[in-house]
Amino acid sequence: MRLDASPAGVDQTAVRRANLARVLDEVRRGEVVSRADIATSSKLTKATVSSLATELIDRGLIRETGLRRDGAVGRPGRSLELDGGGITALGLEINSQYLAARGTDLAGRVIVERRLGFDAMRADPETTLDRLAAIAREAVTELAGTGSSFLAGIAVAVPGLVDAETGRVRYAPNLEWRSIPIAGALRERLGGDVPIVVDNEANLSALAELHSMPQPAADLVYLTGEVGVGAGLITGGRLLRGSGGFTGEIGHVPVDLDGQVCGCGRRGCLETKIGLPAVLRAAAPDLADQDVDPQEQAHALRQRAEDGGPEAMAGFDEIGRWLGIGVSVLVNLLNPEVVVLGGYLGTVAPYLVPAAMRELRDRSVAGDAAVCRITASTHGFSAAVRGASSIVIEEIFRDPLRIPAAEKAVD
Amino acid sequence: MRLDASPAGVDQTAVRRANLARVLDEVRRGEVVSRADIATSSKLTKATVSSLATELIDRGLIRETGLRRDGAVGRPGRSLELDGGGITALGLEINSQYLAARGTDLAGRVIVERRLGFDAMRADPETTLDRLAAIAREAVTELAGTGSSFLAGIAVAVPGLVDAETGRVRYAPNLEWRSIPIAGALRERLGGDVPIVVDNEANLSALAELHSMPQPAADLVYLTGEVGVGAGLITGGRLLRGSGGFTGEIGHVPVDLDGQVCGCGRRGCLETKIGLPAVLRAAAPDLADQDVDPQEQAHALRQRAEDGGPEAMAGFDEIGRWLGIGVSVLVNLLNPEVVVLGGYLGTVAPYLVPAAMRELRDRSVAGDAAVCRITASTHGFSAAVRGASSIVIEEIFRDPLRIPAAEKAVD
Numbered sequence: 001m002r003l004d005a006s007p008a009g010v011d012q013t014a015v016r017r018a019n020l021a022r023v024l025d026e027v028r029r030g031e032v033v034s035r036a037d038i039a040t041s042s043k044l045t046k047a048t049v050s051s052l053a054t055e056l057i058d059r060g061l062i063r064e065t066g067l068r069r070d071g072a073v074g075r076p077g078r079s080l081e082l083d084g085g086g087i088t089a090l091g092l093e094i095n096s097q098y099l100a101a102r103g104t105d106l107a108g109r110v111i112v113e114r115r116l117g118f119d120a121m122r123a124d125p126e127t128t129l130d131r132l133a134a135i136a137r138e139a140v141t142e143l144a145g146t147g148s149s150f151l152a153g154i155a156v157a158v159p160g161l162v163d164a165e166t167g168r169v170r171y172a173p174n175l176e177w178r179s180i181p182i183a184g185a186l187r188e189r190l191g192g193d194v195p196i197v198v199d200n201e202a203n204l205s206a207l208a209e210l211h212s213m214p215q216p217a218a219d220l221v222y223l224t225g226e227v228g229v230g231a232g233l234i235t236g237g238r239l240l241r242g243s244g245g246f247t248g249e250i251g252h253v254p255v256d257l258d259g260q261v262c263g264c265g266r267r268g269c270l271e272t273k274i275g276l277p278a279v280l281r282a283a284a285p286d287l288a289d290q291d292v293d294p295q296e297q298a299h300a301l302r303q304r305a306e307d308g309g310p311e312a313m314a315g316f317d318e319i320g321r322w323l324g325i326g327v328s329v330l331v332n333l334l335n336p337e338v339v340v341l342g343g344y345l346g347t348v349a350p351y352l353v354p355a356a357m358r359e360l361r362d363r364s365v366a367g368d369a370a371v372c373r374i375t376a377s378t379h380g381f382s383a384a385v386r387g388a389s390s391i392v393i394e395e396i397f398r399d400p401l402r403i404p405a406a407e408k409a410v411d
Numbered sequence: 412m413r414l415d416a417s418p419a420g421v422d423q424t425a426v427r428r429a430n431l432a433r434v435l436d437e438v439r440r441g442e443v444v445s446r447a448d449i450a451t452s453s454k455l456t457k458a459t460v461s462s463l464a465t466e467l468i469d470r471g472l473i474r475e476t477g478l479r480r481d482g483a484v485g486r487p488g489r490s491l492e493l494d495g496g497g498i499t500a501l502g503l504e505i506n507s508q509y510l511a512a513r514g515t516d517l518a519g520r521v522i523v524e525r526r527l528g529f530d531a532m533r534a535d536p537e538t539t540l541d542r543l544a545a546i547a548r549e550a551v552t553e554l555a556g557t558g559s560s561f562l563a564g565i566a567v568a569v570p571g572l573v574d575a576e577t578g579r580v581r582y583a584p585n586l587e588w589r590s591i592p593i594a595g596a597l598r599e600r601l602g603g604d605v606p607i608v609v610d611n612e613a614n615l616s617a618l619a620e621l622h623s624m625p626q627p628a629a630d631l632v633y634l635t636g637e638v639g640v641g642a643g644l645i646t647g648g649r650l651l652r653g654s655g656g657f658t659g660e661i662g663h664v665p666v667d668l669d670g671q672v673c674g675c676g677r678r679g680c681l682e683t684k685i686g687l688p689a690v691l692r693a694a695a696p697d698l699a700d701q702d703v704d705p706q707e708q709a710h711a712l713r714q715r716a717e718d719g720g721p722e723a724m725a726g727f728d729e730i731g732r733w734l735g736i737g738v739s740v741l742v743n744l745l746n747p748e749v750v751v752l753g754g755y756l757g758t759v760a761p762y763l764v765p766a767a768m769r770e771l772r773d774r775s776v777a778g779d780a781a782v783c784r785i786t787a788s789t790h791g792f793s794a795a796v797r798g799a800s801s802i803v804i805e806e807i808f809r810d811p812l813r814i815p816a817a818e819k820a821v822d
Contacts, residue, residue: 161780170777219653236647238647240651242745243746243748246776247744253664257667329665330744332660333659334653372654
């Protein structure tokens with residue numbers, strides 16, 4: 001009977017994949033480690049570690065170095081460090097006001113960064129995708145220019161609800177896009193067979209925060225702060241995706257049922273209170289109707305706050321109060337350790353957080369025990385595109401077999 | 412060097428624990444299986460399975476049977492089935508209007524069930540815990556009466572926020588309890604050393620639903636419907652506990668900031684719209700001020716709905732609409748596959764769900780793709796106490812080593 005052969009084979013590949021990932025992770029965390037160090041910490045035998053290390057070297061993921069951890073020069077070729085200069089990842093972002101690209105190598109070193117003002121709210125999807133593809137092509141060329149580069153994947157951040165399996169945007173309220181097959185459209189424009197994945201900007205931003213924390217929080221909420229307000233939810237160390245991938249729509253929680261009409265057509269959504277247009281109206285009405293990059297608007301807003309005019313200060317206090325109401329919903333439902341403010345919310349955080357914290361303390365059902373920190377993202381408006389490039393990298397760390405082994409050279 | 416001995420020992424126990432759990436689970440799922448069946452499906456060797464089965468038999472968790480799966484009589488003593496008649500679990504519940512107990516054996520067969528009307532909203536915590544301990548003692552006696560019984564644990568459901576690690580209720584709004592050490596207080600009253608855990612009623616009810624589904628939903632929300640309204644959140648197949656265990660407070664999401672004052676002191680919480688007192692006021696005002704068991708009130712409400720009076724119907728429609736608003740918040744944030752209505756919400760579900768579904772369809776940001784089922788719990792008012800007994804049982808299936816091996820008898 002050969003029926004068992006295939007499942008057994010699958011299991012062995014799974015074990016090898018997990019062990020390769022383990023050794024690769026040890027090298028990443030240790031920066032410079034020996035095979036013996038890895039054997040000790042992983043509890044694998046030295047022979048197994050050696051075989052795994054050889055395979056990772058063949059795949060261009062790690063390399064031998066003469067350096068020892070203490071900086072002294074040891075027996076050459078015995079210590080290991082992350083290689084991956086030849087392995088690259090590309091993150092792309094479609095924002096309502098700009099397009100962006102970010103290419104890194106395996107260690108996360110930035111090789112290319114592009115950001116282009118673009119009014120995706122007025123452009124049709126075809127034009128937007130043409131421009132995005134043009135930016136992607138330039139970035140790919142630049143990544144390839146660094147040497148014998150292998151592009152491991154492309155991830156695209158979009159401000160909408162995404163069917164992650166098909167790479168299709170189901171609905172992007174502020175772009176007024178419905179059922180746009182982003183992954184397929186980019187594949188057509190770019191050719192080739194590099195994997196292309198698409199995800200929501202808030203999800204990717206939350207992952208960018210998580211991956212850049214020295215001690216990743218198991219329960220974190222990232223709030224986007226642009227025209228739209230969405231949440232990326234990390235619970236138990238993982239992205240909360242729900243049954244179909246449609247989570248985190250905090251911007252459309254109704255907080256004032258008789259309030260203003262939202263971009264989604266409903267009344268009194270949180271977004272009508274703390275979205276960028278609302279805060280501009282409240283704190284800097286003369287800037288409200290200008291079509292400019294949200295990052296510039298955020299800086300103008302911050303300037304107003306620093307100037308300390310009474311209109312601006314009253315506006316920020318009011319926005320902070322609504323932000324606190326929104327955060328209290330997340331806290332009472334999800335009990336996160338930290339809420340990270342992205343976009344303009346992060347830029348003007350010092351002027352919003354005091355009022356928001358007052359409201360949160362008042363509204364936390366569990367009292368002070370559940371009151372979490374509210375903090376500004378350190379990534380400004382680049383969190384989503386950072387998250388996009390980082391998920392490609394993290395996927396390699398999860399499954400090193402994605403990277404093909406080099407063809408054997410003659411010794 | 413013997414330094415490695417201890418970690419290696421720990422790993423071996425963990426492996427044995429996992430393998431015992433695997434074999435025990437195969438027996439549970441298969442009902443009647445042979446060692447050979449288990450070896451095939453678990454990919455463990457027959458010798459390993461035999462050794463694990465012997466250990467599970469020693470611990471009283473499984474037993475040999477002459478029956479084969481097809482009902483025919485096979486070689487006696489070769490097939491295995493769940494034993495566990497001698498292993499019992501006790502669930503307890505403190506509700507604002509009643510106390511309950513439910514004792515089962517390992518297979519979930521109910522051995523004892525008690526429910527006692529008790530106004531915990533007016534009684535002080537000491538009196539309530541005295542009564543609960545008395546009910547627990549009776550139940551333990553009855554469980555022990557079934558033979559050489561081993562009580563594996565006690566779990567207590569409470570309508571409040573619980574610090575699960577210490578078994579302390581931090582805050583139970585409708586009982587007005589703050590910082591009551593439930594586990595410790597019961598331990599004092601009951602003596603002995605049986606493990607006592609405490610958890611929120613909504614969490615335990617959600618687990619009861621999950622454990623009773625033929626195909627457990629990975630993403631499920633359970634809504635309690637009594638004086639208070641809380642949510643038990645299952646995401647990715649697990650209870651969402653957040654950073655401190657304070658999740659699911661959907662009842663205190665503000666839906667009408669100028670609305671009525673809630674039991675928590677804030678205005679316009681969802682609970683003021685769909686809690687049992689609110690629905691009584693809206694659909695059966697003459698029943699509103701009677702202090703009776705919520706189950707009886709729910710049945711009276713259902714009777715009103717069936718009678719179809721215009722006041723009642725308008726009331727149910729209004730409550731259904733608010734329910735839909737509350738469910739839409741959960742759907743837009745968490746994208747569950749199903750929302751299960753418990754308590755009175757389940758009893759009168761047919762009269763609430765149409766209006767709730769209309770509201771949910773209107774408010775689902777992702778449109779129909781994210782609209783989930785809203786269904787009535789099949790457990791009525793017993794979900795929490797069922798969940799309590801079932802978590803004790805599930806903990807045994809996760810870690811069979813919790814059950815001590817029988818002392819060896821002379822052959």
